[in-house]
Amino acid sequence: GAIVSFTTQIAPAINVDVYAQRLDANGVKLWNAGNPVVICNAANGQLNVRLAVFADASSVMTWEDLRPISGGDGRWNIYAQKLNASGAVQWTANGTVVSLAVQDQLKPQILPVVNGGSNETMIVWEDYRTDPLNPDIYGQRLDANGVRQWPGGGITGAIICNAPGPQYTPLICTDGGTGAIVAWRDDRVNNFIDIYSVRLD
Numbered sequence: 214g215a216i217v218s219f220t221t222q223i224a225p226a227i228n229v230d231v232y233a234q235r236l237d238a239n240g241v242k243l244w245n246a247g248n249p250v251v252i253c254n255a256a257n258g259q260l261n262v263r264l265a266v267f268a269d270a271s272s273v274m275t276w277e278d279l280r281p282i283s284g285g286d287g288r289w290n291i292y293a294q295k296l297n298a299s300g301a302v303q304w305t306a307n308g309t310v311v312s313l314a315v316q317d318q319l320k321p322q323i324l325p326v327v328n329g330g331s332n333e334t335m336i337v338w339e340d341y342r343t344d345p346l347n348p349d350i351y352g353q354r355l356d357a358n359g360v361r362q363w364p365g366g367g368i369t370g371a372i373i374c375n376a377p378g379p380q381y382t383p384l385i386c387t388d389g390g391t392g393a394i395v396a397w398r399d400d401r402v403n404n405f406i407d408i409y410s411v412r413l414d
Contacts, residue, residue: 214243215340218232219231220260227375230253231251231252231253232251233264233274234249234300237337244299255307256280257281260277261320262274264323271296273332273334275291276291278290278377282313288318292311293323293359294308295357311336311370312340314342315366319338322384324393335353335393337351338350338386351369353371374411378401383395392412392413394413397409
């Protein structure tokens with residue numbers, strides 16, 4: 214079967230929210246009596262949801278989130294949520310914080326990490342905290358309980374690349390072990406678009 218995550222407006226919602234559904238091999242919807250499971254319906258909308266699925270059929274979703282933040286600047290941030298195999302939400306309602314840095318954090322990508330069955334995830338994104346025109350690449354690792362691991366569990370994530378010029382459109386894949394390889398588009402040299410990558414332990 215499959216687990217599908219998506220963003221949509223379902224009445225009476227005003228803003229775009231995050232939903233999910235599990236299908237069996239015949240396409241039969243298995244969760245919530247066939248209705249989508251609400252992952253996040255916080256205020257102001259959520260976009261660009263990405264999904265990681267584990268061997269036990271639990272899953273973690275991450276997305277861009279525009280919800281109002283106390284003391285925040287009204288920008289897009291990154292949140293995540295975990296579901297068990299039955300589609301029940303496992304973390305804080307409407308998602309746990311991945312990054313609340315200033316300015317926008319966009320285009321999250323997520324990787325399920327094989328680490329002794331611990332069901333951890335790595336998340337990377339395009340980050341505008343230092344310059345609204347020249348993004349960098351940041352990342353975060355969440356344990357099975359949604360607790361941030363890098364650096365020291367803070368709410369801003371870890372720098373993956375902050376070279377001069379813009380770095381954007383990150384992608385992430387496994388390194389075959391407990392780490393990851395992250396690649397991105399990079400304009401650091403004479404505004405030509407090149408491809409860079411790094412391995413994370």
